[in-house]
Amino acid sequence: MTSRLSLLLALLSLAAGLHAQTEAPSQKPARFQLYGGYTFLSNSFNGLAGAHHPLNGWDSSFVPFPAWHNLRFATAIFGYVGTSLGASQKSVFVVGGPQYSHRFGRESAFIEALAGDGRVTRYWGPNGAPGETASFATVLGGGLDTSISKRFAIRVDGGYQWSHLGLIKSIMDQEPIYGTPLPRSFARISSGLVWSF
Numbered sequence: 001m002t003s004r005l006s007l008l009l010a011l012l013s014l015a016a017g018l019h020a021q022t023e024a025p026s027q028k029p030a031r032f033q034l035y036g037g038y039t040f041l042s043n044s045f046n047g048l049a050g051a052h053h054p055l056n057g058w059d060s061s062f063v064p065f066p067a068w069h070n071l072r073f074a075t076a077i078f079g080y081v082g083t084s085l086g087a088s089q090k091s092v093f094v095v096g097g098p099q100y101s102h103r104f105g106r107e108s109a110f111i112e113a114l115a116g117d118g119r120v121t122r123y124w125g126p127n128g129a130p131g132e133t134a135s136f137a138t139v140l141g142g143g144l145d146t147s148i149s150k151r152f153a154i155r156v157d158g159g160y161q162w163s164h165l166g167l168i169k170s171i172m173d174q175e176p177i178y179g180t181p182l183p184r185s186f187a188r189i190s191s192g193l194v195w196s197f
Contacts, residue, residue, distance in 0.1 A: 037192015044084035053084035111142035
């Protein structure tokens with residue numbers, strides 16, 4: 001974890017140095033954006049009270065259409081990996097929705113509201129107990145892109161993620177177990193590189 005934080009700080013320092021040496025990019029927004037980076041989730045899906053275990057993962061997004069009055073449609077795919085309470089946590093989320101951005105100087109700030117589907121491996125519960133493998137998911141947040149060249153920028157973003165995964169009685173009886181105090185709300189932070197074209 002410490003090495004990843006050090007790498008993130010080094011990238012941000014490099015971006016600041018390059019930022020001071022580059023010319024200001026065109027004020028005309030790019031038609032498309034592709035983003036990839038590292039993401040951090042505040043808790044695991046089975047992180048009961050007193051047993052919080054953050055997850056690390058990857059994050060990617062694509063803006064497939066040109067902006068209309070600074071409003072775009074964004075899609076994102078991200079996943080988390082880790083171990084918590086004796087169970088492997090592997091998940092993938094696919095979400096999409098509106099993103100509003102505003103450019104000022106070399107920076108571009110954005111807010112977004114995305115919704116979609118999340119998938120997790122079957123035995124993610126405490127001590128490998130079986131659980132539901134799919135959930136509706138939402139992501140609300142925003143971020144800041146700092147240009148390091150005409151086509152590339154460093155992105156730092158964060159926000160709120162909600163998903164509703166529950167434990168099940170067994171593989172044969174997939175009725176949800178109600179009343180288990182599993183986390184539904186998560187904080188997430190992401191950082192990486194944006195390619196505008």
